[in-house]
Amino acid sequence: METATLFDFRTGRQSRRIYSEEQIYRLELERVFGRCWLFLAHDSQIANPGDYVRTFMGEDEVLVVRQKDRSVRAFLNTCTHRGNRLCRADRGSARSFTCNYHGWSFTADGALAAVPLEKEAYFGEIDRSKHGLVPVAQVQSYKGLVFGNFDPAAPSLSDYLGDLKWYLDVWLDAMPGGTALVGETQKIDFPTNWKFPVENVCGDGYHLGWAHHAAMQAVQTMDLAGLRAGNSDAAGLDMGMSVAGLNGHMVLAALDGQSGYAFYPNPKPIVEYLEANRATVAARLGAVRAQKLWGSQLNITIFPNLQLLPGLNWFRVYHPKGPGKVEQWTWAMTENDMPPDIKSMILDNQCLTFGPAGLFDNDDGDNLAACTEQSRGWRTAQMDLYTHMAVGHSARREGFPGDIATGLVSEHNQRYFYRRWQEMTGAASWKDVPSYNINRLATEG
Known part of the structure; x- marks a missing residue:
């Protein structure tokens, strides 16, 4: 999808297509929301270890969690088993997150902690280390504002601002x-x-x-x-x-x-x-x-x-x-x-x-x-x-x-x-x- 002709900076002319076309919107999700630093939370919302908020990065739903060491991590809010929404509350405090579909449970740092019938149904062969929550590539803060970025190659938040x-x-x-x-x-x-x-x-x-x-x-x-x-x-x-x-x-x-x-x-x-x-x-x-x-x-x-x-x-x-x-x-x-x-x-x-x-x-x-x-x-x-x-x-x-x-x-x-x-x-x-x-x-x- 080529966007070079859709806007002219020197004249201010813009095509109306940028507001209605699905193809342009999908490109925005990939190259704007998938690449820019996006606001996740304010420190006041996640003041203590275990505090979390549920938000979005583009159309990707994410969980933002204060860790025990007071750092902040963010993960896709989707169970790595069958893709159900993991957490439904907007905010709260939790030591773990359990999927209400099949009961897979994850710790606050995203690790898969428990799988029901792990021995009986999976024959003890599931490698939990490979099924943790998918992390947001970068999470950084600026004076109380926490941002996330899906792109590991993006510049630092400080340089971005x-x-x-x-x-x-x-x-x-x-x-x-x-x-x-x-x-x-x-x-x-x-x-x-x-x-x-x-x-x-x-x-x-x-x-x-x-x-x-x-x-x-x-x-x-x-x-x-x-x-x-x-x-x-x-x-x-x-x-x-x-x-x-x-x-x-x-x-x-x-x-x-x-x-x-x-x-x-x-x-x-x-x-x-x-x-x-x-x-x-x-x-x-x-x-x-x-x-x-x-x-x-x-x-x-x-x-x-x-x-x-x-x-x-x-x-x-x-x-x-x-x-x-x-x-x-x-x-x-x-x-x-x-x-x-x-x-x-x-x-x-x-x-x-x-x-x-x-x-x-x-x-x-x-x-x-x-x-x-x-x-x-x-x-x-x-x-x-x-x-x-x-x-x-x-x-x-x-x-x-x-x-x-x-x-x-x-x-x-x-x-x-x-x-x-x-x-x-x-x-x-x-x-x-x-x-x-x-x-x-x-x-x-």
Whole structure:
């Protein structure tokens, strides 16, 4: 399957086939989800030995288990006998996992521990060492976030994240206590291609004033001036920025230090928390991130399917379920140093805005489902779509990693998202995937 003609980075033109064709989707499972670092768990979910979560890497179901030595391992959640689902619970704590079909039992480190009627039916001839759970090739962590990769030849997680870590630390490492997921996993099925919700959050500030006009009128308590400023350089970075060129990862950022809490009914306690701790953050991350980014509206995307929104404080992963369906998992995430009342406020507001019945998610769900459905027709699939807003209007900005377009209203990040998608789907192996040198992005064209 050739994807080189399906997207043009220099013009933003893209074929609608990428949202509907089964052959393209199967290629994504192999070369994107089978090759990229994918979020598995937060340390707070598997705090103690034996703690586990059940999740997905693409459409492969996996078990993520904290080991006795406090390392983390992940395995395909399938019995190696007849392929039944091994564990059905979303999370818990266990010393072993037993299949409810024929009773094969596995230890927390994946070893096959017991086989019913091993002597009587197998004549004692089964080699249990050859039938352990299938491990995920690589499992690594970054400041509380655990990732897995099926490809043993993939670069390290640190290299994969690259310069995105400079932005990611604004949430993960701003305060000494770190972060935690709070509340339960909120799961929603959307009849949309998985790429649509990712692009919607990674850089589409354009839709907010239209798709979410009523919701914003209902809950907005602070001004988001960047949504009205467009992307003219005359507006300056004070109106926000779209950051890409980070090995497929992206950031959409206001730079006012508090607008992340613009949709809270009463943001005053959180703003007071921010101001009381800004000096601490400055000592850890420097003045620019403490004053400009911490507390701001900040959309962070880790390619291909993980998104973090500090301020709105939601943390989300998209699990593909075919070319026309995605399962969206969302949590609230807080800093451990926050007082309990602020943590409670964050969870409540996350449910209000981006929960299963949230004001914003319902708007997006309708639009993205329609975009997917409209891509299935014979004639419609022959149409091109465009992400060409602000083509050629990006540059390096002193003090900020990445290729940056001014403003929150742009399609700069979406172009880079599909560029990475094209690079991953077109590469035979990781050695064929480019790693960007940020310093030369401004002259790349």
